[in-house]
Amino acid sequence: MKVLHVCSEMYPLIKTGGLADVMGALPFAQNEIGMDARVLIPGYPAILEGIPETVIVNAFNTSAGFVTLRFGYYNGLGVYIIDAPHLYYRHGNPYHDSNYQDYGDNYKRFALLAWxxxxxxxxxxxxxxAEIVHAHDWHAGLTAAYLYQKGYPAKAVFTIHNLAYQGQFSYHHLFEIGLSTELFHVNGLELYGQISYLKAGLYYSHAVTAVSPTYAKEITTEMFGYGLEGLLQTRAYEGRLVGILNGVDDGIWNPEVDNYIQDHYKLKSMAGKKKNKAKLQAEFHLPQDPDRLVFVMVTRLTEQKGVDLLLESVGEIIQQNGQLIILGSGAPHLEAWLQYLAEQHPQHIGVRIGYDEALSHLLIAGGDVILVPSRFEPCGLTQLYGLKYGTLPLVRSTGGLADTVVNSTAENIKARQATGFVFEHASPEALSGAIKEAFALWHKQRLWFSVRTVAMEQDFSWRISAENYQRLYERLSFI
Known part of the structure; x- marks a missing residue:
C-alpha cells in the first residue's frame, strides 16, 4: 500500500510541536510493517540542508510560481521536497516571522503543499x-479538496492534531489557489465567511482521525468543536471519525539508549535516574537533594497547557519543600510570572525560557513527576515520555491524557493499573489536590516504586499506531 503523508513539519529537521514528532516516527513505523510510506514537505532551509542529496522529480509552473519537486531519503524514508525558495526558504519558524506575525502568503504556501x-x-x-494521501492539520487540509476536484484518484485521510488552529483565509484567495468557487459554501470550504483549510480536510476526506479516542469524542461537543462540532458529529455518525493514539519513538525517547543523557537506566536498574535527578537539580542551581519531589514541565507557556493553573497552585509545591523545574516559552505574561517566582523562590523553582532538546530529555529523565495540566490536549506526548522514563505524569482528564494515564487511587494501585495522577476540573484547587496526592504517594516509597514500575511497563509504541492506521486504510479500499 502506497501512502503519502502531506505535512509541514518533521522531526528532527523542523519542529514547532507534536506534529513534527508524529511525522518523524509514524511513516517509519508504517514501513517497518510492510507499507510503502513517503512524506511530502515544503523545502524549508532545514529540510534542504538535512536532505542534501536529492533528484528532480518534476519542474513546472503553478499558480504559486515556478516549483521544483525533489526526492531524497532521510534515514531510509522517501521524502518529496517542494523546492520553491520564494515561498519556503525562510529560516526559523515555518509559519511566522521573528515578530510572531503570520506570513502574509501562508494561504499560498500551504495551498501549494496540498495541491x-x-x-x-x-x-x-x-x-x-500514492494510493492513500494522508494529510495532517490545517496546513495540508486543502489536499482532500484538490483530490475531490480531481475525482479522487486516491483515498483521502485527514488527521486533526489540534482543532484550535483552522487555517482561515479570505474568500478571494480561491481565485489564486485553483479551487472552484462551487466548493465555497457551508457544505464545503466555507466557515464564517472565509476559506477554512482545516474544514476542507474534515469535509472532503474519506476518513478523519484525531490523535486520541477521547479527543475524537470531545471535538464533537460545543466546548471543544470550535464551530465545527456539527460536521464532526456527522462524521462520527457516519463512522468516518476515529481516534488513533500517537506513539513514542523508542529510538529517541528511551532511557536505556537516550543520546541526550549520559546516565542510562531501565526498569530493573534505576541508578541512572538518581544521577539524572542530581544533574537536573545542579543545572538549575537547586539543592541536590534526592529526597525532594521534583516536578518538571516541558511545554508551550499558554493557558491551553494549564500553565496559569500551575502558577496559582505552585504554593503547594513550595510549602511541601518540593521543587519545580520548567522549560518552555510562550505568552510573555506567563514567562514573566514564572521568572518572578523563580527569583522569589530560588531553592524551589527553576525556569529556562526557550527550548532545548537535550535539556528537555534531562528534565524528563531526572524528574519525579511530569506536569501536563492542560485545559485540552488532543493526544499529548510528554506524558508518554514520562511513563517511559518512570517520571509519573500528573495530568488533567482530557483528550489523550485521559486515554494514557490511570490515577493512583488505592484501588488502581492494588490492581496494578495506576500510572500517575489525574484531576478532573481545570481549576487551581483541583490541580493543588493532585499535587497533594503526589506528595502523599512520594512519602510511601514502596507504593511509589510500584506505580513507577507499572508506568514503565506501558506500551505506547508507534507499531501499534501504524497497525491501526493500516486497518483504517484497508477499510477505505472498499469504499
Whole structure:
C-alpha cells in the first residue's frame, strides 16, 4: 500500500510541536510493517540542508510560481521536497516571522503543499503514485479538496492534531489557489465567511482521525468543536471519525539508549535516574537533594497547557519543600510570572525560557513527576515520555491524557493499573489536590516504586499506531 503523508513539519529537521514528532516516527513505523510510506514537505532551509542529496522529480509552473519537486531519503524514508525558495526558504519558524506575525502568503504556501500532495496521486512522479494521501492539520487540509476536484484518484485521510488552529483565509484567495468557487459554501470550504483549510480536510476526506479516542469524542461537543462540532458529529455518525493514539519513538525517547543523557537506566536498574535527578537539580542551581519531589514541565507557556493553573497552585509545591523545574516559552505574561517566582523562590523553582532538546530529555529523565495540566490536549506526548522514563505524569482528564494515564487511587494501585495522577476540573484547587496526592504517594516509597514500575511497563509504541492506521486504510479500499 502506497501512502503519502502531506505535512509541514518533521522531526528532527523542523519542529514547532507534536506534529513534527508524529511525522518523524509514524511513516517509519508504517514501513517497518510492510507499507510503502513517503512524506511530502515544503523545502524549508532545514529540510534542504538535512536532505542534501536529492533528484528532480518534476519542474513546472503553478499558480504559486515556478516549483521544483525533489526526492531524497532521510534515514531510509522517501521524502518529496517542494523546492520553491520564494515561498519556503525562510529560516526559523515555518509559519511566522521573528515578530510572531503570520506570513502574509501562508494561504499560498500551504495551498501549494496540498495541491502537490493531490498531484502525487495522479502522476507527478512517473514511478510512484500514492494510493492513500494522508494529510495532517490545517496546513495540508486543502489536499482532500484538490483530490475531490480531481475525482479522487486516491483515498483521502485527514488527521486533526489540534482543532484550535483552522487555517482561515479570505474568500478571494480561491481565485489564486485553483479551487472552484462551487466548493465555497457551508457544505464545503466555507466557515464564517472565509476559506477554512482545516474544514476542507474534515469535509472532503474519506476518513478523519484525531490523535486520541477521547479527543475524537470531545471535538464533537460545543466546548471543544470550535464551530465545527456539527460536521464532526456527522462524521462520527457516519463512522468516518476515529481516534488513533500517537506513539513514542523508542529510538529517541528511551532511557536505556537516550543520546541526550549520559546516565542510562531501565526498569530493573534505576541508578541512572538518581544521577539524572542530581544533574537536573545542579543545572538549575537547586539543592541536590534526592529526597525532594521534583516536578518538571516541558511545554508551550499558554493557558491551553494549564500553565496559569500551575502558577496559582505552585504554593503547594513550595510549602511541601518540593521543587519545580520548567522549560518552555510562550505568552510573555506567563514567562514573566514564572521568572518572578523563580527569583522569589530560588531553592524551589527553576525556569529556562526557550527550548532545548537535550535539556528537555534531562528534565524528563531526572524528574519525579511530569506536569501536563492542560485545559485540552488532543493526544499529548510528554506524558508518554514520562511513563517511559518512570517520571509519573500528573495530568488533567482530557483528550489523550485521559486515554494514557490511570490515577493512583488505592484501588488502581492494588490492581496494578495506576500510572500517575489525574484531576478532573481545570481549576487551581483541583490541580493543588493532585499535587497533594503526589506528595502523599512520594512519602510511601514502596507504593511509589510500584506505580513507577507499572508506568514503565506501558506500551505506547508507534507499531501499534501504524497497525491501526493500516486497518483504517484497508477499510477505505472498499469504499
Amino acid at each position: 502537490i500532495g493531490a498531484e502525487l496521486s495522479t502522476g507527478l512522479d512517473n514511478w510512484w503514485r
